Amino acid sequence: MAAVEAPDYASGPRWRDLNRIFQREGGFHKDDDEPYNPEAQREFIKNKGKILVIGAGGLGCEILKNLALSGFTDIHVIDMDTIDISNLNRQFLFRASDVGKPKASVAASFIMSRVPGVTITPHYGAIQDKDTSYYSQFTLIICGLDSVEARRWINATLFSMSDPNEPDTFVPLIDGGTEGFKGQSRIIIPGLSSCYECSLDMLTPQTAVPICTLASIPRQPAHCIEWASLLEWPRVFEDKKLDTDDPEHISWLYETALQRAREFNITGVTYQLTQGVVKNIIPAIASTNAIIAASCCNEALKLMTNMHNYIDNYMMYTGDEGVYTHTFQHEKKEGCPVCGEKKTTMMEVEAEWTLQELIDKLKEKPDVQLKRPTITKNGKGLFYQAPVQLFESTKANLEKKVNELMQSGDVIDVTDPGLPFSVSVEIIFK
């Protein structure tokens, strides 16, 4: 709990407007509910609500501001990034002089200086560095991330913490995401609602351009850029890892791609496109972040009190053509590897495929999408990504045909070093 005196809702003139809404029963308070009790709500927000915000970027800055102005006083924020110049078009707690500093601490100090009485504890680091004892101290977690991997990790971690016999171990997660003029916000309550993993197939898996296209028949500027980053860079700089944040590396890729494009009479390679392709940049604007962050915090405020009903459980926003929202109940997926009862999904394969081909298809399978799959069957490893000894001892299997390694109807377990759960896949030969 925060040491600083929390805002006084009962009489503080600063919180007059919020207080009024707390104090008066709303038009949608159901008669069969408990009588409206303003005191209990004020008490909760003031003394018990301890919130973790994951991400101090475009959504995170907005979320921190919104929580501070909704009466929450004990807020933590975790982010592993430092401030980049391209953040300044939307991450309004940062100035040009902050470039290079950790996002979490700059955001926290800004909010605390503007809103007295709120304590924001920053953590500069990766979410994976914290364990369940850290996450279990919060009453609510709000996620404003642009990484699918990180969301899958925190979702699975929160579910693994939940003990059906101990209601206090259930920490609800509110997740927001944006892309251009579109976004979504949702509430995930372990045990009750669907989870992040359930909706993985709503994302379009990234299909890789075949290597032979990059190597011999490029047609698009992006093909030339991928050739430069995936094939030329490792060839020219054998031991140097490509750093997509290093402008010199990007310049090299741009010039190399441009040269290749000229050879093939392909137009359209630019520095901007090069950066976009190799960093997989998603367009982001202030207004969309504002909408989604506000929606997340509105739901947080309603979830933590009974001042109004919260959503069950998903809202989509689309703004590129008019204004369109869709609010609906996203349903649990039966075979969900995180929250499902029957945690197996099915996959049809050709018996003639090599294990490598099967792995490539698995990466693209909408409800799997693991970046670095390790495959085991009945506890026996068929292929390991790491450590290097296991990789060496199993890599020969990659060339073997699927029907040499398994039979139709077998279940394989797929894991990824970045995720704390495994996906069981029933293999059916076509």
Place this chain on the structure above:
Amino acid sequence: MASIPPSGVPSSKEKKYDRQLRLWGANGQNRLEAAHIALVGATSTGCEILKNLVLPCVGEFTIIDDKTVEESDLGTNFFLDEASIGKSRAERTMALLAELNPDVKGNFINNNLHELLETQPELFDPSTTKFTHIVVVSPFLTSDLLRLPQSIPLCLVYSVGFVTSFRLALPTHCIVETHPDSLVDLRLLSPWPELLEYATKQSAGLDAPESEGGMSDHQHGHVPYVVLLLKYLEDWKQTHNGSHPISYKEKNEFKAFIQSHMRTNVPGGSEENYEEAVAAVLKHIREPELSSATKAIFADARCAEPPANGDSFWITANAVSQFYSSPSQGAGVLPLSGSFPDMKAESSVYVELQNLYRARAQRDASLVFANVQATLDRLSLPTDSITLDDVTNFCKHANFLKHIDYCPLSDAFSEKPAEGFKDAVKAAWENWDAEDGLVYDYVALRGWQMFLDTHGKPPGVEDDSVENDRDEVSSNAQAFLKSVGIEDTISGTRTEKVVKELVRAGGGELHVIAALVGGIAAQELVKIITKQYIPVNNTVMFDGGSSRSAVFQF
């Protein structure tokens, strides 16, 4: 925007705005930087809207507000601090918003709209004003609102507790860059001679086995699907009395026809280019057809006879329509977009084919450009006022254009509402599945505004007047309903509940809702200012309780 230096490395400005330039480009950014927004009402909602415009670099803004900062402002508005208490709210919010982006110029006027309309009418007079867009946030008086000029785009915003709404009122809004999912038009059913010739050349020996002088497997697997489709369409016509596969059934037969020519004794058992061709049948084999939006533009009087003020949209639309109907130009088809999708092919063949589409698009655009020049000349306007680049961009989007004629605010807000407005409210109210519909919120909000117009303050400010105020707002809402010709009672409807929510807030804002509607309104303004993407027409209701929205054309 500064041009890209020879090394290709972007300027610091391009770096800063990189994530938004990917959405609206230098074109949209230039328009944003030329805009000057007037914000009437330095509330939390107003400041949240401005924040979302200052960050992406709107050129200039002016805050109009006559309040002195009170401590209660600090509980909802992030752009005020302890040091602001007792000072001009316009000045302090301006300072804390301008601080977000040194590229933006901020101004303030410590006065209210009512006074300014009396004492400084030139501020809002279209012939003298510096404002390109006006944002008015609640609370405001309807009578002041109706005195604002119709020729300046206006955004009107309500944010009362959990209830929010905004309304756009602007002159006809014409959009070229609507950003559809795809601009591709392959013209497979009306190929021009050079394209057909190229396809014939590239498909020679396609169906013969290699041993009989046909293509090798490698060549066969790399014939681009556009060539395959053109070739098999010609073959199909020979056996179908010269007609194309048009119906769904015929298209499926055509798919099977293509499939039957695929080589299967190749590694993998199929050819990717043939699979691409089959997949493209439903999407790309279609008669060139005008979209309903472009049809509406061609039918507009302003397209037939462009206004003499030199509006480039209507002059270019006129030129495209001439192109479309002239037998020697488009002869019933629009200018080609020139956009060409990726497909399996050898690099050189792909580039040749892509260049054929690009050259045709250039040829079409130059014909349209000549039509534009003739019109400019006829209207005695400078012939360089519309460039070939503008025309090329217009032609690229010719089938995706959009124009929106907004209803004037007076239709909905004057004492005698327009018939069209009454009909629209009636239709929404009587919609049989609208029991939960947000039209009920709209009616409640109109009752709330009537209270404000009468008393000069919102309902529910004093704890002991809550019940009375609620009754008054309810009877106002009932009166509004009657004024649009609806005899139903609001008693027992959602409107009654929303009235309770409105009075609950006592005119106060909930920060999360202010931030939310601030985001939505700013997003609409960005679309209007950049003239890209499609803004809403014209009223949005958002209920923060159920997190639902609805759009009404009121």
